[in-house]
Amino acid sequence: MCGIVGYAGRRPSAAAAGELKSHAHGALDVVMEGLRRLEYRGYDSAGVAVLTEAGIDSRKKSGKLANLTAELAAAPLPEATTGIGHTRWATHGGPTDENAHPHLADGGRLALIHNGIIENFAELKAELLAAGAEFISETDTEVAAALLASVYRGEGGGDLALSMQLACRRLEGAFTLLAIHADSPDVVVAARRNSPLVVGLGDGENFLGSDVSGFIDFTRRAVELGQDQIVTITPESVEITDFYGNPASGTEFEVNWDAAAAEKGGYPSFMEKEINDQPQAVGDTLLGRSDLEGRLTLDELRVDPEDLKAVNKIMVLACGTSAYAGQVAKYAIEHWCRIPVEVELSHEFRYRDPIVDGNTLIVAISQSGETMDTLMAVRYAKEQGAKVLAICNTNGSTIPRESDAVLYTHAGPEIAVASTKAFLAQITAAYLLGLYLAQLRGDKFQGEIKDMLTDLAKVPAKIQQVLDNSGQIKELAGLMADAKSVLFLGRHVGFPVAMEGALKLKELAYIHAEGFAAGELKHGPIALIEEGQPVFVVVPSPRGRDSLHAKVVSNIQEIRARGAKTIVIAEEGDDAVKAYAEHVFYVPETPTLLAPLLTTVPLQIFACALATAKGYDVDQPRNLAKSVTVE
Ligand code: M6R
Numbered sequence: 001m002c003g004i005v006g007y008a009g010r011r012p013s014a015a016a017a018g019e020l021k022s023h024a025h026g027a028l029d030v031v032m033e034g035l036r037r038l039e040y041r042g043y044d045s046a047g048v049a050v051l052t053e054a055g056i057d058s059r060k061k062s063g064k065l066a067n068l069t070a071e072l073a074a075a076p077l078p079e080a081t082t083g084i085g086h087t088r089w090a091t092h093g094g095p096t097d098e099n100a101h102p103h104l105a106d107g108g109r110l111a112l113i114h115n116g117i118i119e120n121f122a123e124l125k126a127e128l129l130a131a132g133a134e135f136i137s138e139t140d141t142e143v144a145a146a147l148l149a150s151v152y153r154g155e156g157g158g159d160l161a162l163s164m165q166l167a168c169r170r171l172e173g174a175f176t177l178l179a180i181h182a183d184s185p186d187v188v189v190a191a192r193r194n195s196p197l198v199v200g201l202g203d204g205e206n207f208l209g210s211d212v213s214g215f216i217d218f219t220r221r222a223v224e225l226g227q228d229q230i231v232t233i234t235p236e237s238v239e240i241t242d243f244y245g246n247p248a249s250g251t252e253f254e255v256n257w258d259a260a261a262a263e264k265g266g267y268p269s270f271m272e273k274e275i276n277d278q279p280q281a282v283g284d285t286l287l288g289r290s291d292l293e294g295r296l297t298l299d300e301l302r303v304d305p306e307d308l309k310a311v312n313k314i315m316v317l318a319c320g321t322s323a324y325a326g327q328v329a330k331y332a333i334e335h336w337c338r339i340p341v342e343v344e345l346s347h348e349f350r351y352r353d354p355i356v357d358g359n360t361l362i363v364a365i366s367q368s369g370e371t372m373d374t375l376m377a378v379r380y381a382k383e384q385g386a387k388v389l390a391i392c393n394t395n396g397s398t399i400p401r402e403s404d405a406v407l408y409t410h411a412g413p414e415i416a417v418a419s420t421k422a423f424l425a426q427i428t429a430a431y432l433l434g435l436y437l438a439q440l441r442g443d444k445f446q447g448e449i450k451d452m453l454t455d456l457a458k459v460p461a462k463i464q465q466v467l468d469n470s471g472q473i474k475e476l477a478g479l480m481a482d483a484k485s486v487l488f489l490g491r492h493v494g495f496p497v498a499m500e501g502a503l504k505l506k507e508l509a510y511i512h513a514e515g516f517a518a519g520e521l522k523h524g525p526i527a528l529i530e531e532g533q534p535v536f537v538v539v540p541s542p543r544g545r546d547s548l549h550a551k552v553v554s555n556i557q558e559i560r561a562r563g564a565k566t567i568v569i570a571e572e573g574d575d576a577v578k579a580y581a582e583h584v585f586y587v588p589e590t591p592t593l594l595a596p597l598l599t600t601v602p603l604q605i606f607a608c609a610l611a612t613a614k615g616y617d618v619d620q621p622r623n624l625a626k627s628v629t630v631e
Pocket of ligand 1: 319321322365366367368369370371374417418419420507624627
């Protein structure tokens with residue numbers, strides 16, 4: 001939530017750059033480019049502040065970044081070498097110009113931006129008000145700015161980094177803060193606690209970003225910061241301390257995706273690009289993870305194989321789409337390894353005295369690696385002695401850093417707020433984990449594992465087939481733009497797929513949608529069926545367990561008899577479903593457990609096409625943010 005960028009460097013000004021017009025020059029260009037790439041984190045409002053010899057100048061505007069761009073065109077900022085920028089997802093106070101960041105303090109000589117929630121802001125505000133501070137916004141951020149200014153004028157002695165340390169010791173909650181002060185040219189000071197912040201290392205310039213997309217256009221060298229750290233950047237230096245001024249260090253890493261991967265690549269939206277990226281996302285996630293004999297080699301796991309052999313329970317912790325990936329993982333891992341797997345929403349987990357111990361393996365699934373609910377659940381599980389393995393798509397993020405082991409998905413940057421390719425990559429990584437455990441523990445013959453890997457290797461081409469045949473589903477979506485409610489049914493691994501299909505439709509098209517286990521129908525949801533109610537049914541392969549297919553076909557008959565308009569996702573060659581479906585979309589044959597990698601795709605395409613038909617922004621749906629960094 002909220003995108004944050006900071007820059008200190010010596011790029012030539014636009015005027016001095018002359019012919020280099022197309023490249024970012026000056027702090028403002030760099031910051032605006034970073035904000036453009038980070039806008040997916042929040043888009044309620046945006047703002048920038050730059051530091052010049054004359055002091056601090058800033059602009060901010062409610063609404064998307066385009067509004068700020070227009071504001072800057074109408075009222076340009078002066079050339080500068082130091083700047084900060086912010087895109088907001090509102091927590092305290094609505095998305096107004098006043099509540100947008102940066103917030104100024106110290107008579108306009110200090111500017112501050114913030115991601116997170118300051119939990120003790122009311123108490124601090126009362127204290128600062130009593131001392132004469134004035135506030136014009138409803139935000140906790142302005143309180144942090146006023147606190148920093150008061151410390152700066154007091155015990156901080158006009159030293160911005162020291163003042164940040166002192167102020168942070170008084171703050172409770174989760175925060176990333178970036179500040180500039182008119183007295184400290186060329187300096188940006190930042191702090192982080194439970195909220196993301198990465199440093200970008202340049203040549204004669206340094207960067208700060210909520211994630212590496214904030215500076216990917218300028219450098220691939222990045223530094224992960226630890227918890228409760230302060231970082232001070234100038235064009236020439238990066239200095240890290242803890243909140244008490246003790247020297248600290250971060251971990252340097254090379255960003256392994258390039259700027260082009262985070263562009264639309266000719267598609268009208270990131271969402272469409274990312275749906276179409278899925279063959280590659282799955283293929284890349286499989287790449288290099290098995291040898292020619294079909295033995296899995298997850299070297300990067302960095303966890304003692306003996307510990308994995310001793311695991312007697314797995315708990316998957318995740319939120320949203322990632323939790324649905326966890327539900328798919330449950331079916332596969334239990335089937336292959338005979339280890340009980342529980343899947344729990346991270347935010348429910350730690351409030352119910354969960355039973356975990358040293359033989360529990362926690363699998364934390366997160367695309368961003370920054371979801372606060374999942375991070376807190378990971379910390380809680382570690383305190384109870386459990387081993388934690390993260391399945392994550394974002395290098396340098398907090399959840400993998402705090403886990404005992406990590407299995408990275410290689411989906412590349414996912415920019416659209418609604419998750420698509422990360423979901424398929426997470427499922428793929430979970431299959432690899434399940435097969436690896438089965439190999440390690442001898443739960444499956446090596447030949448069986450090899451066969452499953454061979455089937456997995458065929459999936460990217462099959463996803464491509466689904467994508468190539470998506471015309472019909474897009475057409476249907478266009479015809480259903482006026483639907484008020486759509487239901488989704490599935491059994492076995494089709495159940496989490498149904499829930500993911502419903503989530504995509506809610507997120508993108510703002511249509512009421514629910515996903516149900518098909519077997520649950522007669523226990524209540526069938527009451528929702530009336531004449532014309534559209535229902536998607538994810539049908540299992542007829543080649544799998546007979547009873548499974550037959551049961552879902554009966555479910556279709558039951559809802560059809562009550563007037564439902566049935567839209568069926570089935571396996572090629574399943575002619576039995578034709579008689580009961582208004583529309584059938586076929587996906588290629590694949591083993592039952594792997595089917596979600598195919599059956600999800602038409603549902604993503606449907607949601608995206610329907611939202612597009614309604615004229616909605618599929619990349620930045622209302623009220624959402626890509627990375628939920630507050631609880
Ligand atoms: O980054 P994470 O995978 O931890 O995010 C989890 C959820 O917030 C995320 O999947 C969310 O549900 C998406 N909007 C789904 O499209």
